Structures are given as C-alpha cells and as structure tokens.
Amino acid sequence: MSLSHIQFVKLVLFVVCLIPATVLGWNFYHDQLGANPFEALTRESGEWTLRFLLATLLMTPLRGVLHQSWPLQLRRMLGLYSFFYACLHLLTYLWFDQFFDWQEITKDILKRPFITVGITAWILLLPLAVTSTNSMMRRLGRRWKHLHRSIYLIASLGVLHFLWMVKADLREPLIYAAILLILLGYRVTKWWQKRAFSIAARQ
Numbered sequence: 001m002s003l004s005h006i007q008f009v010k011l012v013l014f015v016v017c018l019i020p021a022t023v024l025g026w027n028f029y030h031d032q033l034g035a036n037p038f039e040a041l042t043r044e045s046g047e048w049t050l051r052f053l054l055a056t057l058l059m060t061p062l063r064g065v066l067h068q069s070w071p072l073q074l075r076r077m078l079g080l081y082s083f084f085y086a087c088l089h090l091l092t093y094l095w096f097d098q099f100f101d102w103q104e105i106t107k108d109i110l111k112r113p114f115i116t117v118g119i120t121a122w123i124l125l126l127p128l129a130v131t132s133t134n135s136m137m138r139r140l141g142r143r144w145k146h147l148h149r150s151i152y153l154i155a156s157l158g159v160l161h162f163l164w165m166v167k168a169d170l171r172e173p174l175i176y177a178a179i180l181l182i183l184l185g186y187r188v189t190k191w192w193q194k195r196a197f198s199i200a201a202r203q
C-alpha cells in the first residue's frame with residue numbers, strides 16, 4: 001500500500017472508530033438507551049473497550065495471514081481507541097455509578113473483584129497509551145516491546161472482568177474469551193515454530 005493510500009485508510013478508520021461513541025452520545029441525548037441509560041452507557045463503553053483491544057490484537061495475525069504490512073500501521077490507532085473507550089467507561093462509572101464519591105469508589109474497588117480487575121486493566125493501559133508515540137518508541141528501545149506485551153494481560157483482565165461481572169448468561173463473555181484464546185494461540189504457535197526452526201538451524 002502506498003503512503004497516501006495508507007494515510008487515507010487511517011483517516012477512514014479514525015472516523016469509523018468514533019461512530020460507537022457518537023451513536024452512544026446521540027442515543028443518550030435523545031433518551032433512547034432504555035430504562036437505565038446510565039447503565040447502558042457503562043456497559044456499551046465497556047464492550048467497545050474490549051472490542052478495540054481484540055481488534056488491536058488481531059493486527060499481527062492479519063499481517064501474517066495476508067503477508068502485508070498495513071495491519072501493523074493501524075495497530076496504534078486501534079490501541080489508542082481502546083484506551084479512549086476505557087476512559088469513557090471509567091468516567092461513566094465514576095460519575096453515574098458513584099457520583100465521584102472517592103470513599104465509596106475505594107470501597108467498591110476493594111470489595112468487588114470484577115471492579116478490582118477492571119481498574120487494574122485500566123491502570124495497565126495507561127503507560128501503553130503514554131508511550132505510544134514514535135519518540136517514546138525510540139527512547140525506550142527494546143523495553144518498549146516488553147512494556148507493550150502487557151496488552152495480552154490487559155485483554156485477559158478485560159475478559160475476566162466481563163466473566164466475573166456476568167451472573168447468569170455467560171455466553172457473551174465466553175465468545176470474547178474464545179476470540180482472545182485464538183489470538184493468543186496464534187502468537188504461541190508462531191513463537192513455538194520460530195523456536196523449533198532456530199534449534200533445527202543450529203544443529
């Protein structure tokens with residue numbers, strides 16, 4: 001893909017990724033989010049955070065399958081959108097669920113395991129967003145790659161958060177868990193193949 005072509009794709013992706021937030025905002029404003037619009041806001045933004053995390057993780061396998069480099073050029077934007085939706089999600093919780101009552105928030109984080117897991121995932125996302133720039137990438141060198149591997153843990157915590165939250169119907173979080181397993185399984189298989197290849201090459 002040429003430079004101008006990928007820049008066009010990035011621009012389209014930037015706008016497309018804003019659609020869920022715009023639709024949510026529109027429906028909220030026009031009172032179209034059902035009986036409990038605040039809960040709907042929290043839930044929807046949570047799901048979009050997870051979807052963007054998985055979309056970010058999809059880019060490496062996509063490059064491998066298509067033998068093209070462009071998926072990697074979209075990875076950072078998808079990751080940053082995941083952080084954007086995570087911030088929206090956290091904000092709806094702090095505002096509409098807890099009314100910025102910091103004492104209650106601290107109690108809730110300590111008391112409910114799914115909230116503990118959610119806040120841990122958000123805290124771990126923070127350094128990834130801060131170090132996502134080219135200059136940070138250069139400055140951190142090899143450490144950047146190690147740091148950004150925590151995306152695997154963050155996505156796993158996101159799925160665990162959802163699984164822990166749901167009380168009866170586990171189907172939806174299990175679908176996300178299955179997708180995550182496939183995406184992580186791809187990486188483990190590749191790593192294993194590379195290792196076997198380098199051992200064979202040394203013999």
Ligand code: HEM
Pocket residue numbers: 039042043044045046047048049050053086089090093097115118119120121122125154158159161162165
């Ligand atoms: C990477 C970070 C996170 C991810 C991927 C994530 C994802 C999700 C998902 C998928 C849901 C379920 C949506 C549904 O029911 O359809 C959810 C719900 C929820 N999350 Fe998160 N979340 C994250 C961080 C957080 C944080 C930091 C908090 C607050 C401290 C939080 C609080 C909640 C609450 C209160 C609900 C709704 C519970 C309910 O309606 O009973 N999440 N989240």
